Amino acid sequence: MPSRKPAADGVDRPRLTVMRDVAKLAGVSHQTVSRVLNNHPNVREETRARVLAAMQSLNYRRNLAARTLVTRQSDTLGIIGFETTLFGPASMLYGIESAARDAGYMVSIASVRDLDRRQVLEAVDRLTQHSVDGVIAIAPKQSVTHALAQAPPSLQCVAVGGAGESDAAPTVSIDNALGARLATQHLLDLGHVTVHHAAGPPDWPESFERIEGWRRTLYAAGAVVPPVEHGWWDAESGYAQGQALARDPAVTAVFCSNDRIALGVLRALHEAGKRVPYDVSVVGFDDMPDSGFFVPPLTTVHQDFGELGRRSLGLLLEHMTHSPAAESQPPDHVLVAPQLVVRASSGPAPAR
Amino acid sequence: MPSRKPAADGVDRPRLTVMRDVAKLAGVSHQTVSRVLNNHPNVREETRARVLAAMQSLNYRRNLAARTLVTRQSDTLGIIGFETTLFGPASMLYGIESAARDAGYMVSIASVRDLDRRQVLEAVDRLTQHSVDGVIAIAPKQSVTHALAQAPPSLQCVAVGGAGESDAAPTVSIDNALGARLATQHLLDLGHVTVHHAAGPPDWPESFERIEGWRRTLYAAGAVVPPVEHGWWDAESGYAQGQALARDPAVTAVFCSNDRIALGVLRALHEAGKRVPYDVSVVGFDDMPDSGFFVPPLTTVHQDFGELGRRSLGLLLEHMTHSPAAESQPPDHVLVAPQLVVRASSGPAPAR
DNA sequence: ACATGGTCTGTTAACGTTCACAGGCGCGAG
DNA sequence: CTCGCGCCTGTGAACGTTAACAGACCATGT
Incomplete structure (x- = not known):
């Protein structure tokens, strides 16, 4: 090198x-x-x-360098970031950083372009060389937690956002299934016969768990489970899915895997002449800062990314203090509960 | 401590x-x-x-700590971040980080909640203690560059995004005046008699420069310059401004200081029964990832945040190499040109 | 009076690198 | 043959901090 x-x-x-x-x-x-x-x-x-x-x-x-040399403690935490330009990851990053500062730590960041094992391990390596005391990975895919397991065992790692359970590392994540249930049940309660779903990428746990939560809720209510289309996390994908949904007159309610997808769906419905929420109800997921100003304002599932960041930091610190003691028990998993925010994009099912 | x-x-x-x-x-x-x-x-x-x-x-x-101790070089750069959960700053952060990695540097981040001198200096201090080799400040307000001037002179700093000229530190920023001119001229060319402006906060240089660019373009075209309302950078503020604009039948074109404000304006116009672009044209600024999927898709001024980040890193590195040589000449300022992206939210002025 | 133990302080040796210097070795020129 | 001058390598001393130990001082109990 x-x-x-x-x-x-x-x-x-x-x-x-x-x-x-x-x-x-x-x-x-x-x-x-x-x-x-x-x-x-x-x-x-x-x-x-x-x-x-x-x-x-x-x-x-x-001189912190001298101190680090002798104590082997750098007072620095590493963050492995992915897609940090998006609102969610960026917010977690911020949450982690502020909590870290309060705890007396500095944070260094190592972004990865893709989530393959090689890049993640390389990021860990760079962080290790700079002798960070611990690592938090913004890790929306299993591959990351798996890769983390290969990190030097002396290095404490926790994964945040995305992959729920994992025996490779402690995790902090949103209760995606619960969020999906809240959204779906909300629509069912409004009288919709069933709820369609505009999903995210199938290989992302966040997306997968939301699909499962949605599916199970429908199943429990005895509603038919419509086929699901997969897409990416952006409005473009939502627009494409929305166009297909708009063609189907049976569609009266759509649960979208995030707010950006919902934005695309809203536009597609609008262009198809469907009025929201009178003809079709739409619910999103994330509650991005401006979701309340979509046309119409979006009913969505709020997740507190900042809290996610803070909790992951807390978990990491906890593991760093008594690491050898807790060696035996399996890594723990923190689930943060999301909340439904009802706005104008969801309403009673249209009379038939 | x-x-x-x-x-x-x-x-x-x-x-x-x-x-x-x-x-x-x-x-x-x-x-x-x-x-x-x-x-x-x-x-x-x-x-x-x-x-x-x-x-x-x-x-x-x-062991980098040992190396740092003797060489006084940590291979680490510091970033002072502000509002990094927003798309712009987050993108710059990412741009800086990837460029830094390619150059063999690690980055540490210090966020500030507010931009007052005290917090900025404290951030510089934390970074200095961790012996960073240089600092890039995501600095949308003058106060930051001023504070930077108080940093230890051995520490190279550059400011990115926002405050254009400054004799306190080298800066990299978008040519906001140019962007405003592109947007305004585009609307004038479409036959609009004049162009209204939904502005951001008055004390932010980014906002100020856009106002000036807009104003000068109108003036040069001999158009009347409508009074300008100030607001915050979000959709809520845009919504409020939009409601006022919608009440005024003379308004046929609105240039918004960013895309989020535009989103709020779009909603307000929609609710007031004004059709975009047939009754009113709207142009934004930023080109956020989903702006092309607003209703209707937003004509806007694209700025390349990633490029901004990369350029600022380049500038910093340059200053770090031959710092004492360039001591005499004033700090240089890089302006990055934005580009107009025409979509469906802008159209010919309505016939009268 | 003397041991005992607690509080405060100083001395010396790490920590793992890089830098400055000093050498050994081979080779061509005198 | 010897000198000098390139290469290549090793030795010792930094860098600025913390850890381990030892010592000085004071009070207390026997």
């Missing part, structure tokens, strides 16, 4: 202030400064104050 | 493999291993191969 970055021209060496400088000014040894810095109990109050004052006046910052 | 993170229980010390181990196995000195690692020219080919093989078989990874 050649290092092709601009070599720091060794011309300027500002000689930053270090512990010894502080120590000299405060008239103590560098070790005492260290003790003050690390809140050791056995420092006389007056000494501590003197050291603190010296640090202040010299504008001293401790 | 107390450190309240879980203390690493010093029970397990796996004693990772270090240079000395590799050296011993290859029958050379640790220094030769270092040379191989850093691609120094003066290593016999055969020796290099032996060392490489030893590294391979021991699965050696170099």
